[in-house]
Amino acid sequence: MAAIEVKFFNSFVLRKTLGTNDLPMWNGSKGDNTFPQAGVDNTSVFNWAIEESRVRGGYNNTQASLGAKAYLVEDKPNSSIRINSLIYSGIFNSRTGINDTNVFSVADDIVKSVDPVNGSIQRLYAEDTSLIIFQESKVSRAPIDKDLIYSAEGTPTLTTSNLVIGSISPFSGNYGISNNPESFAIYGNRKYFTDKDRNAVLRLSQDGLTEISNYGMIDFFRDELSALNTSSFNTGKAIGGWDMYSKQYILSLQKFSLVTPQPYKTLSFDDAINGWTSLYTYKPDQMLSVKSDFFSLKDGSIYKHYSQVPNTRSRFYGEDNRSSIEFIFNPKVSMSKVFKTINYEGSNGWEVTSFNSDITGVASVGEPQLVADPIDINNYTEGFYDTTTAPNYKTISVLSYNQGSYDNFGHEYPTALVPPINHAGFDRKENKYVANLVNTSTANAGEVIWGNDMTGIKAFYSTVIMQTDSGTDVGGMKELFAVSSDYVESSY
Secondary structure (H helix, E strand, O other): OOOOOOOOOOEEEEEEEEEEEHOOOOOOOOOOOOOOOOOOOHHHHHHHEEOOOOOOOOOOOOOOOOOOOOOOOOOOOOOOOOOOEOOOOOOOOOOOOEEOOOOOOOOOOOEEOHHHOOOOOEEEEEOEEEEEEEEOOOOEEEEEEEEEEEOOOOEEEEEEEEEOOOOOEOOOOOOOOOOOHHHHEEOEEEHHHHHHHHOOOEEOOOOOEHHHHHOOOHHHHHHHHHOOOOOOOOOOOEEEEEEEOOOOEEEEEEEOOOOOOOOEEEEEOOOOOOOEEEEEEEOOOOOEOOOOOOEEEEEEEEEEOOOOOOOOOOOEEOEEEOOOEEEEEEOOOEEEEOEEEEEEEEEEOOEEEEEEEOEEEOOOOOOOOOOOOOOOHHEEEEEEEOOOOOOOOOOEEOOOOOOOOOOOOEEEOOOOOOEEEEOOOOEEEEEEEEEEEEEOOOOOOOOOHHHHHOOOOOOOOOOEEEEOOOOOOOOOOOEEEEEEOOOEEEOO
């Protein structure tokens, strides 16, 4: 038998025994009454423990009791869910090391409630001496360790108080964060979030709430945010983050769908111009900024954006993507024009994927009604140019400078070419990339010349999409400074 030194008065020796199914039991009623044997085996030693009794007892007492049960109301407390209330615990004193964050005293008034009409509390954010409260339909502010006293005119005055959470005052505007706390992002004194129920993206700053989705994107967010709810049980996500590198708010609207891949839209907002600057092809699970770097998480992995590793531009989550830009040619808006050429200033590697004229519309009274064709839209256009519909790039496509190159011996890019080298798409002149536009629309009634025999696209305005090609310096920098078109008057 081994001697065990007990260093604490009122200490107890507890023996762990094994019951049915080898489940450990702290019960001395089973097993023999022998004390743990030293050096027999580790298993038996580990079945014993010595604990100091932190109970009510005194020196030379023959028994111990539980003592006073401070701040307890009931032996079996029942849980309660309060979706519109705040509760705070004791504090952690870093100077003394006392941690009371697990103490919720029922003797004190530690509950602060907001208006339940505005829905549940979705997110809290502490800023300086204020607590920002985001409900489904309202955003409010509550001072911390202070309170507001209102004058007869309704002017608030901030005063010191022993209240942990002071009077709650809502911001002007019937906006909230709906059920998308994941859309929240902050930079400086500006907070960004979405209100799916009101089809709005909002910014909270010193001037209050601003609906930034109104900056040229009303229709877009009305459709995309309303589509996040597909059913009462399955909802989409609105993931927000602040891009410290580019100083932009990034928002990824991810719809719920039973199909794979699920549809999404990721875009950015720039405060410097009060506008939405770009759409992105990546779909993050979460976004964050650390110092001057921007990161996103996908499938348990973290990715650093704006990497300086060579040939990795437009590569997201291991996949290369093609950058594109869509814009409108619309000089002299009341004049019908013929767009003859297209040229741009920038890097080699850009191509035109579509050049569409404006829609003509329905026929006049007494004329035959045109029938909408989901495949062929030429009936509704003055002219239509689409490089994706024909493989003959020498006569149709506006390919990039490299991919449209060929020689007189039948060799085409990327095969080695023998000079002189010709270009079916963009050619380079005076440090600009230029190309003619060939009309590929079908013949209309009364037309004499059409198609490949007629140069130019006839329209009031044209919508153009340019993108990087798939072969020129993949992953390298592709700059695009300016795009223009040479046009002539068709009619007023």
